[in-house]
Amino acid sequence: MDSGLSPQDKKDLDKFIKFFALKTVQVIVQARLGEKICTRSSSSPTGSDWFNLAIKDIPEVTHEAKKALAGQLPGIGRSMCVEISLKTSEGDSMELETWCLEMNEKCDKDIKVSYTVYNRLSVLLKSLLAITRVTPAYKLSRKQGHDYVILYRIYFGEVQLSGLGEGFQTVRVGVVGTPVGTITLSCAYRINLAFMSNRQFERSAPIMGIIVDHFVDPPCSSQRANMGHPCNYRAPDEEDGYAGVQDSQEVCTTSFSTSPPSQGLHAGKEHGGVVLVPQPPHGADAHLTVEHAANTPGSSGGDDGLTHSGERRRDEGRSVSPSDPVESLNAFTRKIGAFVNKSNTPITAASLDLPFAAFAPRGLDSEENDPMVQPPDSPPCPSPLQASLHSQGSDGSGQQDDFVMVDFRPAFSKDDLLPMDLGTFYREFQNPPQLASLSLHISSQSMADDLDSLPEKLAVYEKNIDEFDAFVDMLQ
Amino acid sequence: MNCRSEVLEVTVEARQVEEAMLALLHTILLHRSSGKFHYKKEGTYSIGTVGTLDIDCDFIDFTFVRVSSEELDRGIRRAVSEFKDALSISGSDGMGQISLEFYQKKKSRWPFSDECIPWEVWSIKVNVVNLANEQERQICREKVGEKLGEKVINVVEVINRHEYLPKMPTQSEVDNVFDTSLKDVQPYLYKITYQITDTLGTSVSTTMRRLIKDTLAL
Numbered sequence: 001m002d003s004g005l006s007p008q009d010k011k012d013l014d015k016f017i018k019f020f021a022l023k024t025v026q027v028i029v030q031a032r033l034g035e036k037i038c039t040r041s042s043s044s045p046t047g048s049d050w051f052n053l054a055i056k057d058i059p060e061v062t063h064e065a066k067k068a069l070a071g072q073l074p075g076i077g078r079s080m081c082v083e084i085s086l087k088t089s090e091g092d093s094m095e096l097e098t099w100c101l102e103m104n105e106k107c108d109k110d111i112k113v114s115y116t117v118y119n120r121l122s123v124l125l126k127s128l129l130a131i132t133r134v135t136p137a138y139k140l141s142r143k144q145g146h147d148y149v150i151l152y153r154i155y156f157g158e159v160q161l162s163g164l165g166e167g168f169q170t171v172r173v174g175v176v177g178t179p180v181g182t183i184t185l186s187c188a189y190r191i192n193l194a195f196m197s198n199r200q201f202e203r204s205a206p207i208m209g210i211i212v213d214h215f216v217d218p219p220c221s222s223q224r225a226n227m228g229h230p231c232n233y234r235a236p237d238e239e240d241g242y243a244g245v246q247d248s249q250e251v252c253t254t255s256f257s258t259s260p261p262s263q264g265l266h267a268g269k270e271h272g273g274v275v276l277v278p279q280p281p282h283g284a285d286a287h288l289t290v291e292h293a294a295n296t297p298g299s300s301g302g303d304d305g306l307t308h309s310g311e312r313r314r315d316e317g318r319s320v321s322p323s324d325p326v327e328s329l330n331a332f333t334r335k336i337g338a339f340v341n342k343s344n345t346p347i348t349a350a351s352l353d354l355p356f357a358a359f360a361p362r363g364l365d366s367e368e369n370d371p372m373v374q375p376p377d378s379p380p381c382p383s384p385l386q387a388s389l390h391s392q393g394s395d396g397s398g399q400q401d402d403f404v405m406v407d408f409r410p411a412f413s414k415d416d417l418l419p420m421d422l423g424t425f426y427r428e429f430q431n432p433p434q435l436a437s438l439s440l441h442i443s444s445q446s447m448a449d450d451l452d453s454l455p456e457k458l459a460v461y462e463k464n465i466d467e468f469d470a471f472v473d474m475l476q
Numbered sequence: 477m478n479c480r481s482e483v484l485e486v487t488v489e490a491r492q493v494e495e496a497m498l499a500l501l502h503t504i505l506l507h508r509s510s511g512k513f514h515y516k517k518e519g520t521y522s523i524g525t526v527g528t529l530d531i532d533c534d535f536i537d538f539t540f541v542r543v544s545s546e547e548l549d550r551g552i553r554r555a556v557s558e559f560k561d562a563l564s565i566s567g568s569d570g571m572g573q574i575s576l577e578f579y580q581k582k583k584s585r586w587p588f589s590d591e592c593i594p595w596e597v598w599s600i601k602v603n604v605v606n607l608a609n610e611q612e613r614q615i616c617r618e619k620v621g622e623k624l625g626e627k628v629i630n631v632v633e634v635i636n637r638h639e640y641l642p643k644m645p646t647q648s649e650v651d652n653v654f655d656t657s658l659k660d661v662q663p664y665l666y667k668i669t670y671q672i673t674d675t676l677g678t679s680v681s682t683t684m685r686r687l688i689k690d691t692l693a694l
Contacts, residue, residue, distance in 0.1 A: 134629060
């Protein structure tokens with residue numbers, strides 16, 4: 001019951017709380033933009049610098065905050081929360097922290113609204129500026145960009161901290177007592193970034209070209225309400241006057257009185273030359289609903305991503321892997337020296353007790369397809385490395401069609417989450433692209449150039465022959 | 477009135493001393509600085525606007541916020557730089573303490589000079605360590621960054637207790653409470669002093685008190 005609060009004080013207090021909430025959101029979101037913030041001090045007050053602090057107003061953020069508040073004020077049981085989350089380029093998201101502006105019932109009846117409460121709210125905003133650079137999400141937000149972005153979501157009502165994982169920590173920014181309740185500002189932040197360390201930061205760019213075509217539009221253009229808004233998306237720079245125009249009827253108190261407190265309540269209530277005009281109710285015309293939606297779990301998007309890329313890996317493997325074991329099989333069975341009489345018993349793959357014996361092409365058994373009798377276009381090679389090179393280039397043997405795809409499991413590779421890493425590495429390095437300088441027509445071209453320039457070079461060297469002689473003498 | 481006293485302690489490498497001190501002193505001064513007062517007709521005044529600036533540290537994984545005022549920054553840097561030099565002269569594993577004291581002036585009658593009555597003192601104790609290799613230095617960068625974060629939280633916690641602050645002065649008294657010499661902001665009257673302890677740490681063998689802001693002289 002605020003019987004002790006004059007109507008003017010009540011009005012002022014409501015205004016202070018409203019603008020404090022808006023400025024709090026601005027500070028938090030701006031601290032997660034990923035850039036350093038810089039504002040100038042000004043010795044002469046302007047009407048729009050609430051709490052005597054130069055905090056820019058990003059219009060979209062103000063709009064979102066007003067939308068969430070929907071004309072109400074933070075009060076007892078009605079908290080305003082700003083949730084900061086991280087979204088990777090693959091669509092996974094994770095809540096990092098939740099900033100809560102709450103009010104409890106503990107009232108401070110004797111406090112002066114227009115003076116003490118205002119100044120303490122100003123100090124609280126400064127504390128918020130300092131603390132937003134200290135929580136772990138700050139460092140993450142400074143590095144956002146290609147791999148992930150930071151999103152914010154404003155909601156009003158009950159505080160939801162379940163998305164922060166186990167063992168989240170809380171830091172209290174500060175409290176300000178008012179005649180209608182005590183305002184508290186705090187931050188609950190996640191400390192368990194295990195998801196991030198496994199999925200994102202340890203994995204460097206994949207070495208083979210996994211086509212990431214399941215990546216949707218860059219997060220900054222998706223504006224799904226329950227995912228939050230990107231902190232680094234901004235409209236083109238508006239003049240400061242834009243924010244001023246919106247709030248032109250909400251000029252902040254910039255004059256204070258130094259009259260002694262006992263007499264100050266009446267005589268001191270001057271507000272200088274500032275005129276306060278009743279504001280039109282914000283949000284009265286808009287059809288807004290308070291956003292209570294929980295975060296959509298990012299895991300569904302993540303799973304799709306994984307299986308998709310898994311299939312792609314297998315697709316790529318299909319064309320490459322089977323050639324290796326069978327080519328090596330060929331190489332093995334062909335170690336019969338030249339001029340040797342062909343043995344009568346054809347060497348069957350089965351009798352050699354080789355791996356993949358069941359999959360060896362039957363062409364090995366008959367004479368027509370015997371590579372030794374009818375050599376393929378390119379001579380068989382002893383090492384699997386070169387064998388696969390030729391298998392790509394010349395399809396002379398025509399045995400590829402009988403191959404059955406087998407998962408290529410290289411020796412010593414761990415059979416865990418990413419079993420294909422060693423395999424993909426192996427495959428990639430078995431098929432290196434040709435060196436440009438080794439390709440025939442380029443090398444011949446450069447040779448021709450070299451030969452052409454030779455006479456000129458010789459002429460130059462002959463001219464400088466004295467210099468060279470002097471140099472040689474110097475060395476001796 | 478008792479003077480409120482807070483002590484913060486940090487352990488840093490020699491090259492981190494400057495930035496660590498700047499971070500903490502600027503954080504405190506951010507909360508203890510106001511915009512410039514402009515007094516109007518009797519009994520009313522308006523307050524200017526304080527801007528802020530993010531500063532990244534080079535030797536510590538840390539970013540702090542300071543008041544956007546080059547004059548104020550210069551004053552703090554000068555003091556911190558002297559402290560750093562004194563620390564390095566004293567020896568490699570030095571210990572020292574830098575103090576930021578907010579005070580009020582109380583005018584006395586002639587011939588007595590004005591009294592300076594402190595109402596809040598922040599003391600930052602510094603232990604300087606030497607590290608052997610680059611890996612340790614890298615770990616130190618991160619650890620000191622975390623520690624400074626904790627200290628900022630401590631500072632904010634103390635300040636938000638909203639304990640004693642000098643009453644807002646009238647125009648004639650403003651110089652007894654605030655430093656009005658700066659162009660763009662108006663911090664409470666403050667002075668920075670430091671002292672170095674030798675490596676034994678048991679006694680203060682070299683005590684150097686330098687008053688960076690000397691307001692005692694009439």
